[in-house]
Amino acid sequence: MARSKVILIALAGVAAVAIGMGACLARPGEAPPRAYDVSARAKVQTLDNGASYVAVATRFAASHGYTLKRGDFSVDGREVVNVRIVVGPETFFDADNFLDAATVDLVVHSHSKRSEWSDPWNDLLMQLRGTMGESNVDVVVR
Numbered sequence: 001m002a003r004s005k006v007i008l009i010a011l012a013g014v015a016a017v018a019i020g021m022g023a024c025l026a027r028p029g030e031a032p033p034r035a036y037d038v039s040a041r042a043k044v045q046t047l048d049n050g051a052s053y054v055a056v057a058t059r060f061a062a063s064h065g066y067t068l069k070r071g072d073f074s075v076d077g078r079e080v081v082n083v084r085i086v087v088g089p090e091t092f093f094d095a096d097n098f099l100d101a102a103t104v105d106l107v108v109h110s111h112s113k114r115s116e117w118s119d120p121w122n123d124l125l126m127q128l129r130g131t132m133g134e135s136n137v138d139v140v141v142r
Contacts, residue, residue, distance in 0.1 A: 040108040040121060044128055045136040050081030050097040053104040056131050057095065060124050061085050085124075091117045093124065 046052050054070075061068035067086040072079055078101055085093040091110040097103060106124075110117050129137045 039110045039114065039117070039141075040139070041141040042106045042125060042128075043138045043140055044095075044104040044106055044132065045138075046097070046102055046104060046132065049079060049101045050095075050104050052132060053095060053097075053106075053128070054081055054083060056127050057083050057085060057093075057124070060127055064120060064123075066120075087117055087120050088112060093121070 044053050058068055060066075064087075069084040069086065071082040071084075073082060074080065075098070081095065081097045081104060083095045085095075087093060087110075091108070091112050093106065093108055095104050095106045097105070099105065108117060108121055125137060125139065
């Protein structure tokens with residue numbers, strides 16, 4: 001019985017510290033940072049481990065003046081594509097092929113209204129469909 005109380009107290013302490021750390025990340029007078037929800041998601045099929053996606057994303061970002069960030073890495077001997085297109089201060093298009101080399105998972109993370117990111121999102125999907133084929137780009141969450 002005493003052991004379970006100690007564990008419960010320890011867990012409560014960890015939760016309090018985590019909540020306190022979140023509050024510490026906020027500036028005075030601001031709310032603590034919040035997690036980004038998935039606003040939209042698409043699956044892009046590639047035959048080249050995501051290289052064709054990266055080419056389209058690079059052209060797309062450059063044509064719109066967006067920042068493109070890469071953080072590719074290796075897992076079990078294969079390169080994983082990891083790309084972020086910064087659309088705005090609170091909107092990102094993230095893509096990776098971590099789970100499957102032939103499938104790029106493309107996700108919109110945003111705190112902004114849908115109307116603020118839907119045009120660039122639709123443009124990126126149109127460019128991907130034009131390059132990779134309509135059947136290789138599947139919107140999963142709208």
